[in-house]
Amino acid sequence: MKQLLFILAFIPLCAVNAWSQTKTKGQVKGHLTDKDSKQPLADASVALLYARDSSMAASAFTDKKGAFSLDGLDEGAYKLYISFIGYQPLLRSVEITATQPSITLDSIPLQKTGVTLGEVEITEIKPPIRVKKDTLEFNAGSFKTRQNAVVEELLKKLPGIQVGRDGTITAQGETIKQIFVDGKPFFGDDPKLATKNLPADIIDKIQLIDKKSDQAQFTGINDGQTEKAINITIKKDRKKGLFGQASAGYGTDSRFAAAASLNRFRDDQQLSFLGSGNNVNNLGYSDLGSLSPGGGGRRGGRGATNNIGGNGGSGITRSWMTGLNYSEDLSKKLKVSASYFYNNGRTENDNTTSRQNMLPDTTFYYDQQAHSLGTNASHNMNMRVEYEIDSMHSLIVSPNINYSTNNNVMQNHYESLGGQRQLVNSGSTLNIGNSTTPTFYTDALFRKKFRKTGRTFSANLNIGVNNSDQENFNISNNLFVDPNGNTSTDSIDQRNDVTNRGLNMAMRLTYTEPILKDRFLEFTYTWNRNYNTSDKLTYDFNKAKGVYDQVNDSLSNSFENTFSTQQAGLSIRTQKQKYDYSAGLNVQFSDLDNNNISLHNRLQQHTVNFFPSASFSYAFNNNRRLRFFYRGGTQQPSVTQLQPVPDNSNPLYIQLGNPDLKPSFNNNLSLGYNTFNPASMRGFFANISAALTSNKIINASSFDSVGRQVSQPVNVNGAYNINGNLVNTIPLKNAHTSINITTNFNLNRDVSFINAVKGTTRNFVINQGFSLNYAFRDLFDFATAASANYNGARYSVQQNNNTDYFNYAFSFDFNLNLPLGFIIGFDLDYTLNTGLAAGYNQNVTMLNAFISKSVFNNQRGLIKLQGFDLLNQNVSIGRNVGQNYIEDVQTRVLQRFCLVSFSYFLNRFGGGGDKGAAKSMRSESGMPVMMPGGMRIRKG
Known part of the structure; x- marks a missing residue:
């Protein structure tokens, strides 16, 4: 038994070690400033795209000093895309090689206004996470899941969210009691009916919200009655078919x-x-x-209760x-x-x-x-x-x-x-x-x-x-x-x-x-x-x-x-x-x-x-x-x-x-x-x-x-x-x-x-x-x-x-x-x-x-x-x-x-499903399409 557990525990470690011996780990780092004032630019979006197809390889935000670092990169050619509100986006080619795995870009100045980028025009970049007043929004495309995975698997990958063995969802220390789909109730008040049935690949965003009461939403006056809830938004091309x-x-x-x-x-x-x-x-x-086995519920009781079994039930x-x-x-x-x-x-x-x-x-x-x-x-x-x-x-x-x-x-x-x-x-x-x-x-x-x-x-x-x-x-x-x-x-x-x-x-x-x-x-x-x-x-x-x-x-x-x-x-x-x-x-x-x-x-x-x-x-x-x-x-x-x-x-x-x-x-x-x-x-x-x-x-x-x-x-x-x-x-x-x-x-x-x-x-x-x-x-x-x-x-x-x-x-x-x-x-x-x-x-x-x-x-x-x-x-x-x-x-x-x-x-969608989406991604129509990692690009 001990030998079996020892072998199972070291499978992933061996795989990581074998991969690390055959690949070179690269790094791209730099520092952003305003071209005129020379002041650092904090919280700018930095994305590294594969040069072959412009798909996402890595992303980051700049810190208070305007610095960023993209680590753990394979050898190959990339395009570095930098964007910041009110500034002209910047696209620069970089290449990771065995002889030069680390690339340091000195002060990178950004010019205000202007949008033209030549061959590739990126009309929108979606960061993995956005924070709004009462909402924490996760871009589903930034958290990869396996083929045919359900929403529950996607939730397990989101920081600050935990999913128990029985499917109970806890976010920021509070239990999620309701899940909405595009703002609409889904089978009443049981979140598991959504997380264990909806496929992850149709999800555009996961929004963790402090849901206000109907009264507060109407008046716009906060009455203090809030509860944690999740709203799932569906990709637009997944709303035209059956799944x-x-x-x-x-x-x-x-x-x-x-x-x-x-x-x-x-x-x-x-x-x-x-x-x-x-x-x-x-x-x-x-x-x-x-x-x-045994997932039929947990025994309660008067007073404090602690269930300490194998798998409950x-x-x-x-x-x-x-x-x-x-x-x-x-x-x-x-x-x-x-x-x-x-x-x-x-x-x-x-x-x-x-x-x-x-x-x-x-x-x-x-x-x-x-x-x-x-x-x-x-x-x-x-x-x-x-x-x-x-x-x-x-x-x-x-x-x-x-x-x-x-x-x-x-x-x-x-x-x-x-x-x-x-x-x-x-x-x-x-x-x-x-x-x-x-x-x-x-x-x-x-x-x-x-x-x-x-x-x-x-x-x-x-x-x-x-x-x-x-x-x-x-x-x-x-x-x-x-x-x-x-x-x-x-x-x-x-x-x-x-x-x-x-x-x-x-x-x-x-x-x-x-x-x-x-x-x-x-x-x-x-x-x-x-x-x-x-x-x-x-x-x-x-x-x-x-x-x-x-x-x-x-x-x-x-x-x-x-x-x-x-x-x-x-x-x-x-x-x-x-x-x-x-x-x-x-x-x-x-x-x-x-x-x-x-x-x-x-x-x-x-x-x-x-x-x-x-x-x-x-x-x-x-x-x-x-x-x-x-x-x-x-x-x-x-x-x-x-x-x-x-x-x-x-x-x-x-x-x-x-x-x-x-x-x-x-x-x-x-x-x-x-x-x-x-x-x-x-x-x-x-x-x-x-x-x-x-x-x-x-x-x-x-x-x-x-x-x-x-x-x-x-x-x-x-x-x-x-x-x-x-x-x-x-x-x-x-x-x-x-x-x-x-x-x-x-x-x-x-x-x-x-x-x-x-x-x-x-x-x-x-x-x-x-x-x-x-x-x-x-x-x-x-x-x-x-x-x-x-x-x-x-x-x-x-x-x-x-x-x-x-x-x-x-x-x-x-x-x-x-x-x-x-x-x-x-x-x-x-x-x-x-x-x-x-x-x-x-x-x-x-x-x-x-x-x-x-x-x-x-x-x-x-x-x-x-x-x-x-x-x-x-x-x-x-x-x-x-x-x-x-x-x-x-x-x-x-x-x-x-x-x-x-x-x-x-999966029968009007847009042709995954295959149709991939085909339109290679088209020369000039229409913006969605790329992995949450990027919309336009090929010209």
């Missing part, structure tokens, strides 16, 4: 995967179809190259999926986008749990083995209609409809031990549940501008309907041992029917009034009403009749809850060229009305909250920005938390409701700083956020002598959470790549009540990560990442249970291009675990590998053999740290299998 792919594969252990996608894009229309089916945990994505999933996406500008005034998505999944899972429950005076140890089988089906439809009534009025309507069904069966065998490891209880449970959940939500936003610039009015209306019908069966047999050694048994055989109905209505009115050229007053009024009813009827099993017909009054209840708020606010917003800020004061009136119909009692509460709001943004220049905001708001308790009926589906964990709960109030602060220099490709991004919650809802627990736990939600103060992340992008100019160094930390403080004793739990998590992507010509590319993770838990009551644990992870992905269309590659993951419960400190090595062969003309077909978890070591281990417990969980994952697949790529 997509179809794939099918079959493997060992009856594993299968099939997928298809078809897209037709126009300047004003997008139409896409997706469909897939598999039993390898690939959740609805057509890129079979993204398959990974929770069970084995069979999934069927189909979806349609449609977007079109029907006219200059009317834009429509809609998507429909159907998913049908079946997940089988086994998990083993080892939990330590920490009480003020003793400790319980709980172990369980559970098997579950769940099936679910969901229909989801999203729509967005934008109508510009006239230049002063507009309307946006966004409805959403979802209908889902779920059927679940879980069997559980458990055992609890006391502090002396003596048996306290044991037993088994069987839970069967069926539910249907239809939901409807719509948002309507009306906006009006007045003739006076900056005076606006908007009305936002939300209506949501949330219903669910459940039928649950609870069967258990339990043995209890008291401290004297006496035993008792208990059995449950019940059915409960739960019906929940919810109606939410909200309205927000906003009026802005300019008081100076760059200062505005904003008045807001918000009304919200949330009405919920819950009816729970529990029936005991009638052995004589063999049916569930005996009503259990103590476990049955009818309950209704109404929570309404009114909030008024006044703020002043100032917008300058380099900065903007806002400061305001809000008052919120909250009314809670709980009506326990079964017990004939009613509880009404009225609260008033005053809280400020503030935001500040300062742009030092186009490349550096500082941001701050504060926001407050309430969160109401759920109907389940309010309903005073025990939930005994787990006989060792009885959950009660609390109709006396108050709404919690959250104070949220955030501070962010980012800087990115497109000339040096150096970037630094820092974000820190804090949340302080008053009247936080936590579960107060009490344990009896036989290990039974009764939990009830209560309100507490003193809870807070602090998150921070740092991302440092360091360029390696000679290697034409960057190193990403990330630091993430989280400090969480919770309050607990265990057997009426108040305590606190502090959990600190820190992660230090490193990643690097490198591509060597068309020969090979690799990506490597490493991380060290620390988790520490501190308990104020049982301090002897304070714990620290570490885990370390390393990954290495490698792809090698061979002649005749062959590609081989592998990805290796190694995880080292320490500090967990006995049996959970497993070190895991995951190795996946593939070999593929392109077939047909233009590589339209691909045959691929993939092997997953070749060492058969995949596991999923998670640790959950709660208010009074530490829990280690190991779940079932998909292990070693092989898959043979065939994929066909459809």
Whole structure:
């Protein structure tokens, strides 16, 4: 095994060494000045073109002293192209030879005005990266990807952007939650549907944006409500045809995967179809190259959670999926986008749990083995209609409809031990549940501008309907041992029917009034009403009749809850060229009305909250920005938390409701700083956020002598959470790549009540990560990442249970291009675990590998053999740290299998596709065309 890893790790190093022994590495450097003033010119664009075809060989920007350097060049003839706004572009021939590998050009003067260049006229040069006010723009042509690669592969090559094993995208320390295509939504809010289905070679630009709210986009006044999003722009010559792919594969252990996608894009229309089916945990994505065993999700939990397994995952999933996406500008005034998505999944899972429950005076140890089988089906439809009534009025309507069904069966065998490891209880449970959940939500936003610039009015209306019908069966047999050694048994055989109905209505009115050229007053009024009813009827099993017909009054209840708020606010917003800020004061009136119909009692509460709001943004220049905001708001308790009926589906964990709960109030602060220099490709991004919650809802627990736990939600103060992340992008100019160094930390403080004793739990998590992507010509590319993770838990009551644990992870992905269309590659993951419960400190090595062969003309077909978890070591281990417990969980994952697949790529464009584009590039028509690296040239 060690020999195999040694050989795999040194493949790229050997290839680099062999190439370096046969090639001469050249360099071109120089210094730019203004011809008249002799002053240096900073941030000028410098491009080195191959003399044979004017394609891009290297590019750079000049530094503050006007100097530039182009390194790592092969022998050959080149053309040096220099451009700067307001100056005449310059074209000069240079040649790298074995005898003269380094060329130093002394002061190069640039003359203002004038554009003629003789043989080759370059009308536009696109730098790899551009920084705008709220947008970081990457030119896709400057980041080479393999044939038939998808957008996800392109994103991995962009500095400051990271793509996880599960496809989650993180940019500048923030998670990307939405991707747009040419400014239009693509299949709702799941970014992976775009990154794993759209081909990279159709992309013109990747734009990382701070997406403002619809209200801020309309008024032009920053309201501080932004989120990171990505907008993908499509090349113009790829909007006149069809593109997509179809794939099918079959493997060992009856594993299968099939997928298809078809897209037709126009300047004003997008139409896409997706469909897939598999039993390898690939959740609805057509890129079979993204398959990974165990990729079905990660286990969460209350409190801090750290998943430290091999490849994550929770069970084995069979999934069927189909979806349609449609977007079109029907006219200059009317834009429509809609998507429909159907998913049908079946997940089988086994998990083993080892939990330590920490009480003020003793400790319980709980172990369980559970098997579950769940099936679910969901229909989801999203729509967005934008109508510009006239230049002063507009309307946006966004409805959403979802209908889902779920059927679940879980069997559980458990055992609890006391502090002396003596048996306290044991037993088994069987839970069967069926539910249907239809939901409807719509948002309507009306906006009006007045003739006076900056005076606006908007009305936002939300209506949501949330219903669910459940039928649950609870069967258990339990043995209890008291401290004297006496035993008792208990059995449950019940059915409960739960019906929940919810109606939410909200309205927000906003009026802005300019008081100076760059200062505005904003008045807001918000009304919200949330009405919920819950009816729970529990029936005991009638052995004589063999049916569930005996009503259990103590476990049955009818309950209704109404929570309404009114909030008024006044703020002043100032917008300058380099900065903007806002400061305001809000008052919120909250009314809670709980009506326990079964017990004939009613509880009404009225609260008033005053809280400020503030935001500040300062742009030092186009490349550096500082941001701050504060926001407050309430969160109401759920109907389940309010309903005073025990939930005994787990006989060792009885959950009660609390109709006396108050709404919690959250104070949220955030501070962010980012800087990115497109000339040096150096970037630094820092974000820190804090949340302080008053009247936080936590579960107060009490344990009896036989290990039974009764939990009830209560309100507490003193809870807070602090998150921070740092991302440092360091360029390696000679290697034409960057190193990403990330630091993430989280400090969480919770309050607990265990057997009426108040305590606190502090959990600190820190992660230090490193990643690097490198591509060597068309020969090979690799990506490597490493991380060290620390988790520490501190308990104020049982301090002897304070714990620290570490885990370390390393990954290495490698792809090698061979002649005749062959590609081989592998990805290796190694995880080292320490500090967990006995049996959970497993070190895991995951190795996946593939070999593929392109077939047909233009590589339209691909045959691929993939092997997953070749060492058969995949596991999923998670640790959950709660208010009074530490829990280690190991779940079932998909292990070693092989898959043979065939994929066909459809690319039919009106311009003749890639071949047609290459032909026009050699034409003598004089029309500008796009060259590799983002250059437009005109041959004369």
